[in-house]
Amino acid sequence: MSLVEGLYAIIITDRDGVPVFKVSTENAPELALRPTFLSTFGMATDQASKLGLSKNKSMISTYSAFQVVHLNKLPLIVTMVASSKTNTGMLLALERDFDNVLKDMRAVVDIS
Amino acid sequence: MGNCCCPSDDKGFQEQEPDERSSLIGNHPGSSNSPRLVPRSERTPGASRSDSFPSPQNHASQRGDEQSALNRILHQTASNVIDVAAIDARSMEQHEYLDKARQYSSKLTMLCNKTPIPSRPHSLPSGVGNPHAILSAPPLSQADIQFITQVADRTAQTLKEIKVKHKEDLVVPFGVP
Numbered sequence: 001m002s003l004v005e006g007l008y009a010i011i012i013t014d015r016d017g018v019p020v021f022k023v024s025t026e027n028a029p030e031l032a033l034r035p036t037f038l039s040t041f042g043m044a045t046d047q048a049s050k051l052g053l054s055k056n057k058s059m060i061s062t063y064s065a066f067q068v069v070h071l072n073k074l075p076l077i078v079t080m081v082a083s084s085k086t087n088t089g090m091l092l093a094l095e096r097d098f099d100n101v102l103k104d105m106r107a108v109v110d111i112s
Numbered sequence: 113m114g115n116c117c118c119p120s121d122d123k124g125f126q127e128q129e130p131d132e133r134s135s136l137i138g139n140h141p142g143s144s145n146s147p148r149l150v151p152r153s154e155r156t157p158g159a160s161r162s163d164s165f166p167s168p169q170n171h172a173s174q175r176g177d178e179q180s181a182l183n184r185i186l187h188q189t190a191s192n193v194i195d196v197a198a199i200d201a202r203s204m205e206q207h208e209y210l211d212k213a214r215q216y217s218s219k220l221t222m223l224c225n226k227t228p229i230p231s232r233p234h235s236l237p238s239g240v241g242n243p244h245a246i247l248s249a250p251p252l253s254q255a256d257i258q259f260i261t262q263v264a265d266r267t268a269q270t271l272k273e274i275k276v277k278h279k280e281d282l283v284v285p286f287g288v289p
Contacts, residue, residue, distance in 0.1 A: 005242060018212045020220060035209065050194045090244060108219040 001025070004094065006086030008066075009033060011079045012102070014109045015042035020076065021105070032068060032081045041070040041077055058095075060088060071095055073102050075109045 001007050001023060009024035009032070017035030024033060031037060041059060048056035061068045062084060069091045071078040078098055080091050 005245065014212075014216075016212075018209060018216065020216045047194050047196060050192055087244065104223060105220070108216050108223060 004082070004086060004090045006083035007080060007091065008083065009079075009081040011038060011081075012105065013038050013077050013079065014075055015039065015077060017042070020108055024081075027083075028081050029066060032066070032079075038077065038079055041072075041079065042074075045070070045072045045074075045077075058092065067091075071098065073098070076102055076106060078102070 001010060009022070009028035011019055011024070011033060012021040013019050013035070017037070017039030019035070019038075022033065044059065045056045048059070055072075057072055059070045061070075065084055067082050067084050067086065067088060069080045069082070069088065071080075078095075080094070082091060
């Protein structure tokens with residue numbers, strides 16, 4: 001997390017919002033760490049994939065004080081909460097680092 | 113009857129080409145005289161006898177195939193429909209949520225014990241904390257760079273010219289009786 005200045009939280013969940021891995025600082029808003037908020041992306045990405053623009057990969061939501069970046073790695077969802085002044089490109093560039101870790105982490109949520 | 117809006121009722125024209133009025137789904141009550149679009153699997157010489165004398169088994173299998181095709185089309189259309197209001201916002205039970213979280217945590221612990229965490233390759237020296245902040249800052253002006261270069265040159269020149277001037281002896285005897 002220290003690689004990107006202003007990154008407050010990284011949460012990896014399943015599509016229902018149940019956290020598999022979570023790391024956050026005290027600056028992260030607590031409401032953004034709840035399953036009800038995190039699970040909305042799972043539904044939104046399914047609908048967004050039907051828009052005729054092929055599969056939805058990520059969504060960026062910007063607010064006045066924060067920004068939230070969701071990455072679609074179904075069955076896992078990666079959510080990053082950062083300050084609104086954080087470099088969004090740096091957050092998206094972290095996806096490559098996540099891919100190596102998520103390869104093994106998929107086995108945690110896969111129903112055998 | 114000659115009207116452009118009426119379909120042709122010319123009975124002398126036995127075989128009609130399938131048009132927009134021909135029934136796609138067979139066994140329609142009004143389609144007794146209209147041609148039926150025969151699926152490719154039935155257009156075989158061996159099937160000619162079944163066409164002229166349809167058996168109950170063929171009839172049932174055709175209905176089953178059509179029904180499954182209709183269901184497939186229906187499901188495909190339903191999956192392509194975007195309906196935001198109908199999103200099932202089911203909330204998990206608290207105990208179910210806790211159970212799942214505990215299960216994931218234990219599986220993750222087992223996974224971490226099995227596979228070592230790969231260390232990130234360090235491509236930059238450790239003294240550079242925020243490289244993107246430094247690189248994204250505005251560059252120095254040309255005047256500043258010239259000034260720095262001149263001062264460095266003058267300093268180097270001055271260091272070369274430093275010489276020791278011998279003025280008095282290093283060892284001085286005191287007048288101690």
